[in-house]
Amino acid sequence: MKNYWLFKSEPDVYSIDDLERDGTTFWDGVRNYEARNYLRDKVKKGDKVLFYHSNCEVPGVYGVCEVVKEGYPDFTQFDPKNKYYDPKSNPNNPTWFMVDVKFVKKLKKPVTLEEIKNNPKLKNIRLVQKGNRLSIIPLTKEEFDEILKMS
DNA sequence: GCCAACGTTGGC
DNA sequence: GCCAACGTTGGC
Numbered sequence: 148m149k150n151y152w153l154f155k156s157e158p159d160v161y162s163i164d165d166l167e168r169d170g171t172t173f174w175d176g177v178r179n180y181e182a183r184n185y186l187r188d189k190v191k192k193g194d195k196v197l198f199y200h201s202n203c204e205v206p207g208v209y210g211v212c213e214v215v216k217e218g219y220p221d222f223t224q225f226d227p228k229n230k231y232y233d234p235k236s237n238p239n240n241p242t243w244f245m246v247d248v249k250f251v252k253k254l255k256k257p258v259t260l261e262e263i264k265n266n267p268k269l270k271n272i273r274l275v276q277k278g279n280r281l282s283i284i285p286l287t288k289e290e291f292d293e294i295l296k297m298s
Numbered sequence: 299g300c301c302a303a304c305g306t307t308g309g310c
Numbered sequence: 311g312c313c314a315a316c317g318t319t320g321g322c
Contacts, residue, residue: 157320178318179305202320260321278303280319 151291152190153197153208153274153284154248163198163210163253171215171249175223176231178243182283187218187244190283196248197286197294199274200257207259208294216247254298268293 154174156162166172177183191214198210220241223231236242264275272290273279286294 155320206321278319280304282319 149288150189150191150194151196151286151288152185152194153199153272153286154212155199155201155282155284157202158200158209159203162200163250166198166210166212166248166250167253169250171247173216173221173245173247175221175245177221177245177282178231178233179280179282182281183242183244185283185285186246189285190214190218190246192217195251195291197291201282205257205259207257207261207263208254208298209257210253211251211295212248213251214246215249218244218246221245254295256298258294258297262297263294266293266297 158164161172174186177186194214196212196214197208198212200206200209220238221231221243222245223229224233224236224241224243225238226232227234231243233242260274263269263272269275269290272286273281273284
């Protein structure tokens with residue numbers, strides 16, 4: 148059973164264009180327990196992911212990618228020079244997980260946060276609920292398809 | 299750059 | 311275990 152997700156990224160840090168260039172990437176730096184649980188337990192190979200640009204001029208969904216490697220320990224947590232270093236994490240029982248994704252496509256037209264907010268079919272997505280900061284958001288197939296339809 | 303909302307930390 | 315202080319997220 149395939150799952151559907153929305154992953155947030157700040158385009159200044161890593162954008163859909165970077166993923167198009169790289170082909171695949173590891174999704175590092177998730178340091179929130181709820182998002183971690185999704186990455187560790189629920190995000191499966193073959194799942195489809197909407198690539199969302201946050202904290203930028205026009206926030207919204209800019210592309211699609213696909214999970215190619217399921218949850219494994221995020222190596223940046225053990226690297227003292229990395230900005231995501233977590234000295235409390237034990238290598239024998241890592242706290243933080245990552246997945247790998249591959250580029251699928253860029254949307255011809257991005258679907259902006261404003262458009263998502265204005266679509267009643269999308270009102271249950273955690274992206275648009277008050278104060279939600281979760282960076283790994285589960286979607287239903289219907290929500291995923293609806294957003295693609297809007298592009 | 300501002301600031302509301304939220305998660306985490308740490309003193310007690 | 312409570313909760314104030316603090317840091318971060320992310321829209322605007």
